[in-house]
Amino acid sequence: MKKVWEESFKIASYHLDFQQELKPSVLQQYFQEAAGNHAESLGAGYDILMERELFWALSRIRVEIDRMPKWGETIRIETWPVGLERLFFRRDFRMYDEQDNEIVRGASGWLLVNAKTMRPQRLAALGVELPDNAGRFALEGTLPDRISLETPEPVFRKVIRYDEIDMNMHVNNTRYLDWVTDCFDREHYEQNALSAFSLEFLSEVRWGNEMEMQIDRNGTEAKVQAVETASAKALFKADVEWRKRD
Known part of the structure; x- marks a missing residue:
């Protein structure tokens, strides 16, 4: 093992x-x-x-x-x-x-x-014994808390199509990061580098779902969420942090 x-x-x-x-x-x-x-x-x-x-x-x-x-x-x-x-x-x-x-x-x-x-x-x-790595942390502390947005503003809408569906017939969570990073423009990336991110997954995203990406900006930090347009249900949330490029 x-x-x-x-x-x-x-x-x-x-x-x-x-x-x-x-x-x-x-x-x-x-x-x-x-x-x-x-x-x-x-x-x-x-x-x-x-x-x-x-x-x-x-x-x-x-x-x-x-x-x-x-x-x-x-x-x-x-x-x-x-x-x-x-x-x-x-x-x-x-x-x-x-x-x-x-x-x-x-x-x-x-x-x-x-x-x-x-x-x-x-x-x-x-039904499987997992290895004992108690106390061996890459990040100290507990897992990140729930993410909340105070004043979200719409950025764009999209409908889920073939390219984003995985073998389990839903969107793989790694694609959510593509949508989060699409919320920032070219000038932002030329001036800033991503220093940290947290993601909270709330609901499956499936073929044909329409959603709206929303953002709440606060200096070098921004919080982003995807909301299903039909139900107004939050699908996932993200907290992204930036530092100035040299």
Whole structure:
């Protein structure tokens, strides 16, 4: 049993933004790929859980960024389960560059969900022993709190189409970061670099849903949410933080 999983990724051109830096959504894809591979090796991967009508659902995540890797770099991710926080299965990760400098770190909270009832399950339902990494945190403290917006303003609307639907027939949560980062213009990116983000996932987003992206700005921080236009229900929320570029 590997207590800590390591996996490397080479930054390809199609993973970059216009500044030749890794897109935040791809950063999250790397982390989830490594997390999924570790779960598979522990006997708690996608196929095994689906046979028992269970699946993992990411509920919230916090990521802090010293710098984004650039085109051609090879990065290494370490990820490990930490333990339980209420119903959340916590999993942390760190990202290193080729000189073994830590450049990104994060903490995530996952729910083990029954595929029929869609209700969260406790540890006993997993039926697998998880490695003991108690006290080994990439980020100190508990998982991020709920996110609230005070004076949200509309940015854009969109309807979910083919390109955003994954193999589970809903939108993969990594795509939410694309919509969050679409709320800022080119000038903003030329002047600022993303330093941290938190995401809170509230409801599935499916093919044909129409939603409105809304933003609440406060200096170097902004809070963003997606609201289903038909029901006015919040689908997910984000808290993004920026620092001035050199």
